[in-house]
Amino acid sequence: MKKEKIVLLIFSFLIGIMIALQLKSIDDLTGGVASSQKSRQLQSELKSLREKKVGLESELQALELQAKQLKDSELQEDYMEQELRKEIDKFELMLGQKEAVGPGIIIKFQSVDQDSQQTALLTYNYELLLSVINKLNASGAEGIAINEERYVNNTFFQLIGDKLYVNGNPIFEPYEIKAVGNPDTMESALNLRYGVLWEIRKHYNINASIEKLEELSLPRYTRSVEFKYSMPIEN
Amino acid sequence: MSGNKTKINMLVLMSFLLGIILILQIKSVSLTHGLVTLKSIQEIEEQIEVEKSEMINLQNLIKQKRDEYKRYEDELDNSGSIVPVLEEQKYLMADISGNTNMVGMGLTVEIKDSEREIKDGENPNNIIVHDQDVLHIINDLKIAGAETISINGQRLISLSEIRCSGPTITINGKTFGQPFVISAIGPINEMKQAITAPDSYAYLLKSVYGIGIDFFTDEYLTIPKYGKNINFNYLKEAQ
DSSP: OHHHHHHHHHHHHHHHHHHHHHHHHHHHHHTOEEEHHHHHHHHHHHHHHHHHHHHHHHHHHHHHHHHHHHHHHHSOSSHHHHHHHHHHHHHHHHTTOSOEEEEEEEEEEEESSTTSOTTHHHHHTTHHHHHHHHHHHHTTOSEEEETTEEOOTTOOEEEETTEEEETTEEEOSSOEEEEESOHHHHHHHHTOTTSHHHHHHHHHOEEEEEEEEEEEEEOOOOSOOOOSSOEEEOO | OHHHHHHHHHHHHHHHHHHHHHHHHHHHHHSTTSEEEHHHHHHHHHHHHHHHHHHHHHHHHHHHHHHHHHHHHHHHHHHSOSHHHHHHHHHHHHHHTTOSEEEEEEEEEEEEOOOSOOOTTOOGGGGSOOHHHHHHHHHHHHHTTOOEEEETTEEOOTTOOEEEETTEEEETTEEEESSEEEEEESOHHHHHHHHHSTTSHHHHHHHHHOOEEEEEEEEEEEEOOOOSOOOOSSOEEOO
8 A cells, every 4th residue: 555655655656747848848948928919018018000101101191292392493404413312312322311122032931940040040140141242242232121121231230139230220030131133133143052041051051042033122221321520532 | 336336436526527628728729818929929029129220210311301302402592403412322322332532541461371380180261251251341440430441451341252272362353462451440449359358259269270361550541542434234123
């Protein structure tokens, strides 16, 4: 009788440990759980932010239209003034001060396994993203964006804590790089064996897919650039 | 015998209770009042952060556009034409887009392959300068505030590509031999920090791999403009 009790005790003990382990491993997988009330609060905050953003966007559009109409009515039909306008338009396109469109590719980086955090490696090794952008430039890309940040002359990547900032704005996984240019040239340049995408796929176990598109749009650069140290000089 | 019967009754009762509790538990999980994973909350928080920064950016843009429009109007009142303002805008954009020569205080960094012998079994790649090394150092300089950058006299813009293949570097389609010379106009002290601090990438290259990294500062560093003509064949303004 006593022996039976001891066996029972041991088994209960084992079951207890197993249940505890099971719960722990679920926690690890999901990162723990929280009440859905918090989630709903955040959802509604996000919604109101998005509504405000739409309002700001239409305000901006109205302002731009106003400026365009002014230029339309005030600029003469003469060659000099029209040339000036064309030049400004080209600079704006190049500096990313306007939303731009064109054919190109989208490169998406995703973890092979949904639960793993493989893509976080790209956050810590952001020079891989720099390298992808460099390869795109080498294959004739005319405009590039990462997530919603346009890549311009003074764009840099910065890791603060465990967050990646581009153009001073935070970007989050999953990362995607959009490039306007010749889709076929860019795709084949990136898919080169032993190239940077190969490295990302093989060494970092990240699924890097390339999608060719007839038309994609690049966001605008939203900051203003002012030089404090550089002075222009005569050629 | 009667004692056994009470025990069995108790067991039935307890199992019954356990069943009900289990069902309640399961129900509460599937209800809206249930639990969500912290991961999904984190995702929403990230989205909120992105939206917030986008909103600040939009507000900045709106302010810029208002100022711009006001300047058009003022000029129109003063001289009756907006051409002078547009001219000024054009020159400013030519400056920041890399279409003018620039001068200013700055820093020049020279990078070359390591001169040490490779150790037994060591990968020779370790002591050679790669594209990613140059990209990383340039990114560090930009973080430190570099405004205008050139590599071996070639102005670096958003369209520039860097290709290091062994002993040569190709930038903007032109090829140069070692050493690779990066010049940057900007705050000298911060940029110096960016390449000499013990946790910087340049320091790592120098101390671990023996890559040659030298720098000198200059009060009047000149950086030439981007030499090539830029024509967009694919990129268009969004309508």
